[in-house]
Each structure stands twice: as structure tokens, then as C-alpha cells.
Amino acid sequence: MSSPDPLQAKLLADDLLARYVRCLDDGDLAAWPGFFTDPCIYRVTHRADDRAGYENALIFADSRGMLRDRVNAVENVSVYEPHGYRHIVGASLIEKVDGTLIDASTSFLVARIMQDGETSVFATGVYRDRIDISGDEPLFAEKIAVMDSERVDTLLAIPL
Amino acid sequence: MEGFDLVPEARPIWRDGDYSHIPFWVYSDAANYEAELRNIYKGPVWxxxxxxxxxxxxxxxxxxxxxxxxxxxxxxxxxxxxxxxxxxxxxxxxxxxxxxxxxxxxxxxxxxxxxxxxxxxxxxxxxxxxxxxxxxxxxxxxxxxxxxxxxxxxFCGLVFGSFDPKVPDIETYLGPESVRFLKRALGKAPLKLIGRSTQVMHNNWKLYLENVKDVYHATILHLFFTRFRLNRLGHEGGIIVSESGGHHVSYSKMDAERGNQDYASQDIRSTGEGFSLNDPSLLDSIDEWEDGITVQIQSVFPSLVIQVIQNSIAVRQILPTAVDRTDLNWNFVGFEGDSEEMTRTRVKLNNLVGPSGYISLEDGAIGGFVQRAIRGVEEDSGVVRMGGDDVTTVDYRATETSVRGFWKMYRGLMGV
Known part of the structure; x- marks a missing residue:
């Protein structure tokens, strides 16, 4: 795909994000790594660490293989009470278009639904995405989920 | 008879010197929690x-x-x-x-x-x-x-505080072995903070501290560790319990060949095969310790845990926020002068720990499972008798000696 105009970029980002959160909310974790390029960057961090420039992340991956390992662990190894997410994403703000790379910022709110139905706001924050549209379909070359809070209730198993 | 004499409608008798049977009311009793804030946190501790x-x-x-x-x-x-x-x-x-x-x-x-x-x-x-x-x-x-x-x-880049002017100096408080291992973990250069996080746990603070001291669960609940043979109970290592009982160090040396047969015969979930990493660079490490120890978990009564897993280093603070709620503050650290490669290695390995950690996320939930299950039946008690009833340092790890050590120091300070 050639370099998109701003409206095209926005539609591409919105569509990719809509499909991404549907994948997570449907619990189709096996498909999740397929939303990324290989290599890629996936990080979950929070605003205070981000502003301080700290390198660490709650989750860090720099390859599709590492994302697959996360899925394998979440689905087959880690022990936790079954729960699901519902992501609500805001309108994507296109920060920059550089050839076939689109930088977008998008607010998210993630509700966590426990097996007894208890539903709570689990995380809010912003996705800082770099979307690569050079291939057959747009993919995340970089996805940084910056949570607003540094507090995580109980555990963060399923990715944001 | 083992354990408690059960007195209907009353608290069981907690025999003096019994660190092997833990009455469940200690995790949920509001008055006891208030007494802990006075006698432990405001007491002669760091x-x-x-x-x-x-x-x-x-x-x-x-x-x-x-x-x-x-x-x-x-x-x-x-x-x-x-x-x-x-x-x-x-x-x-x-x-x-x-x-x-x-x-x-x-x-x-x-x-x-x-x-x-x-x-x-x-x-x-x-x-x-x-x-x-x-x-x-x-x-x-x-x-x-x-x-x-x-x-x-x-001490070693850590700042400690106490309400009690009569608290012993920090090295006396820790004891020589805890001092030695704190220096091993944190003492080689000034610390550099590389990230923080807080994990909110729905359980009494003691359940988390006991969990940290409990080597028995580590390779059973946290399957990831065992599947990758990072840590098995049969690996060379040991548990050091301080004289006071309150502090502990558990350490092990990774050895891919040792201790695997034992797991196959235990009917536990840890042994499943067929799990391998697509990207093993997650576990890449740089030898910065030069003593063969790959895992060091250390606790300092009542609020500190130090963890060194190869190059993953965290300083964890345990803070009670209510009788049945605890904040775990994670500080991920490296050292001043770390190369970019070293920092990247720490960041990758830190996927193992924290609220999303492959070998630690379960600990955010397991205390809550206990807290919920004891509700209304606090007349009963748990048992920590692995490795006997003593509070001693041992050169093996199939034991709950350091959990019993916790209760030794706790009962002394609380007068219960």
C-alpha cells in the first residue's frame, strides 16, 4: 500500500484497532500475535514510568514468537481465575504518517468481567501505536499500552 | 494429638512454641490486625x-x-x-x-x-x-x-524506618546471613530504578509474606519455572532462616539434569512436557554473579522482599491497606553503569516477575483464594509441617522452615 492520506490513515488505524480489541475480547488469543509484524515491539507500561523514561515494562516483547509464548503461558501455564475483558477504544488520533508507517494514539478503557459476573474498570490508558501498512494488511510494528495508573488489581494475564 | 484442641464457638488454643499450626483467625480478625499495626509495624522492626x-x-x-x-x-x-x-x-x-x-x-x-x-x-x-x-x-x-x-x-541502597528508638542496628536486626545475601544482590554498585508497579492483592499481608517464604509452592503453583527447569526443589540450594526467624533467604542453582524424576511421580501439574519457548531470548542472561546461584529470594520482616532471578532484580515492598487487602509495590532495579544490553536483558527477564510475571502473577491471586476460603470458619487452622517442626537453616528446599520462622518472630512480637 502506498502512503495514505490523513483520512485513509485514520480509517486504517480505526479498523485495525477495532479488529484487535475484538480478538482480545472474544478470547481469541491465538490470533493476537498475528496483529503484529515480526520483529515488533509490544509493551505494557504506565504513565508515571513512561514520563520518568523508565525502560522496564509489565509486559515486554520484541518478536511474534515472544507474543506466542505469552499466549501459550496465559492459556496453558499460568494459574488465575477465568475472566474476560471488554475494551472500549476512543477515536484514533493520527500523530504522523511517514510513508507506510502510521503513528496513532488511541484511548482505551478495559473492563474486567470475572466468572461470577463481577465487572470492574480494570485499566484505562492510551495505545501508542506504529502501524505498518506496507504489507497485505495493516499490522502493529509497535504497540505501547500506557496505563494511566500504576496499580494493577490482582494480576495482568490477558494482554491489553 | 496434632494441631489444635477444637473448642466449639471459641478460638482454638495456640500452644506456646507451635509454629507449625496457624489458626485462620490471624488473617481476618480486625482487632488482631489493629494489634499488628501497633506491635509489629510500630514495634522494634525495620x-x-x-x-x-x-x-x-x-x-x-x-x-x-x-x-x-x-x-x-x-x-x-x-x-x-x-x-x-x-x-x-x-x-x-x-x-x-x-x-x-x-x-x-x-x-x-x-x-x-x-x-x-x-x-x-x-x-x-x-x-x-x-x-x-x-x-x-x-x-x-x-x-x-x-x-x-x-x-x-x-543499607545496600535501601532506606529503612522504625518507630522504635530501641530497634537494633540494621546489621544486627538482619543477622549475618541476610546481610551477606543483601550485599550479594544489591551491594555491587549504586542501584538504578528502571520501573515500578503496584499489585493490589485481596488478602491479609501475612499471606503474601508467607507465600514468599514458602519454597514448597514455588515450583508447583508457578508452572513456568518448573517447565523450563529454572527452579526445581531438587536443584542444589537451600534455605537460610535468621536467628529471629523473621528473615529468610532461599537460593538455588539451576541444573537442567537434576531433580526431574521426582516431579514425574508427584501427580502435579508442573511436569507437563511439550512446552517450549518460540523465542528463548526471553531467558537470555548475562552472568553477573559468578557464584552459580540463579535464583535468590529473600525476605526481611515485615515488609521487604528482594528477588534476584539471573539478571532480574526487584525490591518489593509489602504494605497492608486493610485486614484483607495488601499493596505489593514492585521496584525493578539495575545498577548505575549498566550497559544497554544489560538493561535490555533485565527488561526481558522481568517478564517473569511483577503483576504480569510468568512466575509471579499467581501470587497476586493465591492469597485471595485463602482469604475467601477461611471466611466464617476461622476456628480451623492450617498446617506448615514440611521438613518437620523446627525453625532452622537447611541445605535442601522441600521444607516450610522459613514459614515457621515467620511465626516465631510474629508470635514473639505480638505476644500471642
């Missing part, structure tokens, strides 16, 4: 407060808690780190409202009383009244209304 690296400059402060009591730690104009209650001596309002910052003076938002960094009250707004009327009486003496100090000490 509470972890912050990293010295979080206060690099004069005037830098950090707020935290001892038990549930807000305290502040500040580096003075003379470079000395001091601790105070985070409370104005006028009406008792919180003095510093932010988690960290840098100040010349500490000024209360309520009535603008201000203090220097040594806690001396320097300014009282309208001390001489307004328009020649009112103001403080002549016998009001500012020097008697400074901030209430707490004891503060530093």
Missing part, C-alpha cells in the same frame, strides 16, 4: 521505606507508609536522609500529597505551616496575628512543634 536512589538530590522526598501510617523520607540540605510522619503538627493534615518530589521547605496546604528538611517548624502563617490582633500566644514555642521523626537507616 520497615523498608524506599530506595536511596529515589532521593538522589538534596530536598528530594518520597512518601510511603509504615503499616497504614503515612511517613515521608527526605534528603536534607546536608545530604542526610531523614524520616518523619507525613503529618503537619498543627491539625494533623497530610503534609506531602504526592508520591515523590523535590522541595526546599515542607509546607502544609491547610494553614501553610512550614518546616525545614530537618523537620523544624520554621513558619506559622499569621503567627503575630492580622492587623495587630489575634495570633499565637507568647508562650507558643515553634521548636516544640516540629515534625515527629522516625528512626531511619540505610
Amino acid at each position: 520497615n523498608y521505606l524506599c530506595l536511596a536512589a529515589e532521593l538522589p538530590g538534596n530536598g528530594d522526598y518520597k512518601t510511603t507508609k509504615i503499616g497504614e501510617t503515612p511517613v515521608l523520607v527526605v534528603r536534607g540540605e546536608d545530604g542526610v536522609v531523614r524520616g518523619f510522619l507525613n503529618r503537619c503538627s498543627h491539625r494533623g493534615a497530610l503534609l506531602c500529597l504526592e508520591p515523590r518530589g523535590s522541595v526546599k521547605r515542607l509546607t502544609c496546604v491547610y494553614h501553610a505551616w512550614s518546616y525545614d528538611l530537618e523537620g523544624n517548624l520554621k513558619n506559622v502563617a499569621f503567627e503575630d496575628g492580622a492587623d495587630g490582633r489575634g495570633g499565637m500566644p507568647d508562650d507558643f514555642d515553634k521548636s516544640r512543634h516540629g515534625l515527629r521523626p522516625i528512626e531511619v537507616t540505610e
Whole structure:
């Protein structure tokens, strides 16, 4: 795909994000790594660490293989009470278009639904995405989920 | 008879010197929790407060808690780190409202009383009244209304605080083995903070501290460890319990060949095969320790855990927020002078730990499972008899000796 105009970029980002959160909310974790390029960057961090420039992340991956390992662990190894997410994403703000790379910022709110139905706001924050549209379909070359809070209730198993 | 004499409608008798049977009421009883805040957190213990690296400059402060009591730690104009209650001596309002910052003076938002960094009250707004009327009486003496100090000490880049002036010096408090391992983990260069996180746990604080001291669960609940043979109970290693019982170190040396047969015969979930990493670079490590130890987990009663898993280093603070709720504050660290490659290695390995950690996320939930299950049946008790009933240092790890050590120190301080 050639370099998109701003409206095209926005539609591409919105569509990719809509499909991404549907994948997570449907619990189709096996498909999740397929939303990324290989290599890629996936990080979950929070605003205070981000502003301080700290390198660490709650989750860090720099390859599709590492994302697959996360899925394998979440689905087959880690022990936790079954729960699901519902992501609500805001309108994507296109920060920059550089050839076939689109930088977008998008607010998210993630509700966590426990097996007894208890539903709570689990995380809010912003996705800082770099979307690569050079291939057959747009993919995340970089996805940084910056949570607003540094507090995580109980555990963060399923990715944001 | 093993365990408690069950007295219907009453608390079981907790025999003196029994550290192997733990009555469930200790995790849920509100009055007991209040007694802990007085006798343990305000008692002759060193509470972890912050990293010295979080206060690099004069005037830098950090707020935290001892038990549930807000305290502040500040580096003075003379470079000395001091601790105070985070409370104005006028009406008792919180003095510093932010988690960290840098100040010349500490000024209360309520009535603008201000203090220097040594806690001396320097300014009282309208001390001489307004328009020649009112103001403080002549016998009001500012020097008697400074901030209430707490004891503060530093060790290996960690800042500790205590309410009790009679608390032993930190090295005596820790004992020689805990000192040795803290130096191993943190002592080779100034610490560098690379990230923080707080994990909110729905359980009593003791359940988390016991969990940390419980080597027995580590390779059973946390399957990831075992599948990759990072840590199996049969690996060479041991558990050191301090003389007081309150502090422990567990350490092991990874050995892919040793101790695997035992797991196959235990009917536990840890042994499943067919799990391998698509990207093994997750576990790449750089040998920075040179003693063969791959895992070091250390606790300092009542609020600190140090974890070193190859190059993943974390300083964890345990803070109770209610009888059945606990904050676990993770500080991920490296050392000043770390290369980019070393930092990247630490960051990748830190996927193992924290609220999303492959070998630690379960610990955020497991205490809550206990807390829920004991509700209403607190007349019963748990049992920690693996490895016998003693509180001793051993060179094997199929034991609950360090959990019993916790109860030795706890019962001594609580008088229960």
C-alpha cells in the first residue's frame, strides 16, 4: 500500500484497532500475535514510568514468537481465575504518517468481567501505536499500552 | 494429638512454641490486625521505606507508609536522609500529597505551616496575628512543634524506618546471613530504578509474606519455572532462616539434569512436557554473579522482599491497606553503569516477575483464594509441617522452615 492520506490513515488505524480489541475480547488469543509484524515491539507500561523514561515494562516483547509464548503461558501455564475483558477504544488520533508507517494514539478503557459476573474498570490508558501498512494488511510494528495508573488489581494475564 | 484442641464457638488454643499450626483467625480478625499495626509495624522492626536512589538530590522526598501510617523520607540540605510522619503538627493534615518530589521547605496546604528538611517548624502563617490582633500566644514555642521523626537507616541502597528508638542496628536486626545475601544482590554498585508497579492483592499481608517464604509452592503453583527447569526443589540450594526467624533467604542453582524424576511421580501439574519457548531470548542472561546461584529470594520482616532471578532484580515492598487487602509495590532495579544490553536483558527477564510475571502473577491471586476460603470458619487452622517442626537453616528446599520462622518472630512480637 502506498502512503495514505490523513483520512485513509485514520480509517486504517480505526479498523485495525477495532479488529484487535475484538480478538482480545472474544478470547481469541491465538490470533493476537498475528496483529503484529515480526520483529515488533509490544509493551505494557504506565504513565508515571513512561514520563520518568523508565525502560522496564509489565509486559515486554520484541518478536511474534515472544507474543506466542505469552499466549501459550496465559492459556496453558499460568494459574488465575477465568475472566474476560471488554475494551472500549476512543477515536484514533493520527500523530504522523511517514510513508507506510502510521503513528496513532488511541484511548482505551478495559473492563474486567470475572466468572461470577463481577465487572470492574480494570485499566484505562492510551495505545501508542506504529502501524505498518506496507504489507497485505495493516499490522502493529509497535504497540505501547500506557496505563494511566500504576496499580494493577490482582494480576495482568490477558494482554491489553 | 496434632494441631489444635477444637473448642466449639471459641478460638482454638495456640500452644506456646507451635509454629507449625496457624489458626485462620490471624488473617481476618480486625482487632488482631489493629494489634499488628501497633506491635509489629510500630514495634522494634525495620520497615523498608524506599530506595536511596529515589532521593538522589538534596530536598528530594518520597512518601510511603509504615503499616497504614503515612511517613515521608527526605534528603536534607546536608545530604542526610531523614524520616518523619507525613503529618503537619498543627491539625494533623497530610503534609506531602504526592508520591515523590523535590522541595526546599515542607509546607502544609491547610494553614501553610512550614518546616525545614530537618523537620523544624520554621513558619506559622499569621503567627503575630492580622492587623495587630489575634495570633499565637507568647508562650507558643515553634521548636516544640516540629515534625515527629522516625528512626531511619540505610543499607545496600535501601532506606529503612522504625518507630522504635530501641530497634537494633540494621546489621544486627538482619543477622549475618541476610546481610551477606543483601550485599550479594544489591551491594555491587549504586542501584538504578528502571520501573515500578503496584499489585493490589485481596488478602491479609501475612499471606503474601508467607507465600514468599514458602519454597514448597514455588515450583508447583508457578508452572513456568518448573517447565523450563529454572527452579526445581531438587536443584542444589537451600534455605537460610535468621536467628529471629523473621528473615529468610532461599537460593538455588539451576541444573537442567537434576531433580526431574521426582516431579514425574508427584501427580502435579508442573511436569507437563511439550512446552517450549518460540523465542528463548526471553531467558537470555548475562552472568553477573559468578557464584552459580540463579535464583535468590529473600525476605526481611515485615515488609521487604528482594528477588534476584539471573539478571532480574526487584525490591518489593509489602504494605497492608486493610485486614484483607495488601499493596505489593514492585521496584525493578539495575545498577548505575549498566550497559544497554544489560538493561535490555533485565527488561526481558522481568517478564517473569511483577503483576504480569510468568512466575509471579499467581501470587497476586493465591492469597485471595485463602482469604475467601477461611471466611466464617476461622476456628480451623492450617498446617506448615514440611521438613518437620523446627525453625532452622537447611541445605535442601522441600521444607516450610522459613514459614515457621515467620511465626516465631510474629508470635514473639505480638505476644500471642
